[in-house]
Amino acid sequence: MDCNHKNFSKEDAELDFLGMKFNHNTLVCNDCGAYLRGKDFESAYMEWLNERYHQKRDKFQVQCHLSKNLTMCLDKFIEDYPGVTQAALMRALVTVYINHIDINTDLVSRFNSLMNKDILSSFNSDDDRKKVNIQFKPKMMVQLISISELVLQRPSQICETSIIKMMACFTSQDENLKTFWNQEIQGYIDTILKAA
Numbered sequence: 001m002d003c004n005h006k007n008f009s010k011e012d013a014e015l016d017f018l019g020m021k022f023n024h025n026t027l028v029c030n031d032c033g034a035y036l037r038g039k040d041f042e043s044a045y046m047e048w049l050n051e052r053y054h055q056k057r058d059k060f061q062v063q064c065h066l067s068k069n070l071t072m073c074l075d076k077f078i079e080d081y082p083g084v085t086q087a088a089l090m091r092a093l094v095t096v097y098i099n100h101i102d103i104n105t106d107l108v109s110r111f112n113s114l115m116n117k118d119i120l121s122s123f124n125s126d127d128d129r130k131k132v133n134i135q136f137k138p139k140m141m142v143q144l145i146s147i148s149e150l151v152l153q154r155p156s157q158i159c160e161t162s163i164i165k166m167m168a169c170f171t172s173q174d175e176n177l178k179t180f181w182n183q184e185i186q187g188y189i190d191t192i193l194k195a196a
């Protein structure tokens with residue numbers, strides 16, 4: 001049932017983020033209980049998240065398990081970026097995939113149609129896996145959690161899939177995928193890694 005949110009009252013709203021509670025006095029719909037998340041709410045929420053980020057940085061980490069084959073490719077990739085760590089590269093790959101490709105319906109369907117299943121499985125089938133932690137900033141972590149709730153996958157799964165797809169594209173010998181990488185991905189990765 002859709003609610004038009006016509007009757008409001010001011011209430012203390014509580015929001016859960018990774019087991020931490022954010023409380024804020026805001027407008028709440030009397031009919032359905034939805035919070036009106038206006039500018040004031042969002043900026044208070046971001047401020048609260050930034051404080052948590054400084055106090056409990058580990059909450060904003062995602063632990064992934066990546067195949068040796070994949071981590072070797074990551075190491076090879078960062079040879080061209082002096083001073084860039086493997087963790088910074090992984091964060092960049094996830095960020096570009098989520099914020100640039102996955103968000104764009106045309107781009108993601110083009111990407112998926114080009115994707116080579118053999119390379120994807122070569123990165124996936126390896127049982128010899130390495131545990132890695134990826135540190136995210138609050139805004140990206142919020143995005144990851146909301147995607148994870150939407151697609152019913154853990155944030156770690158979303159990160160692993162993003163990294164695998166991006167590296168499959170990067171290592172591909174296929175001309176179309178190479179072009180896709182050069183036109184749609186490389187520039188964003190460069191910008192992020194140079195700022196890191």
Ligand SMILES: [Zn+2]
Pocket residue numbers: 003004005006029030031032033034
């Ligand atoms: Zn309502």
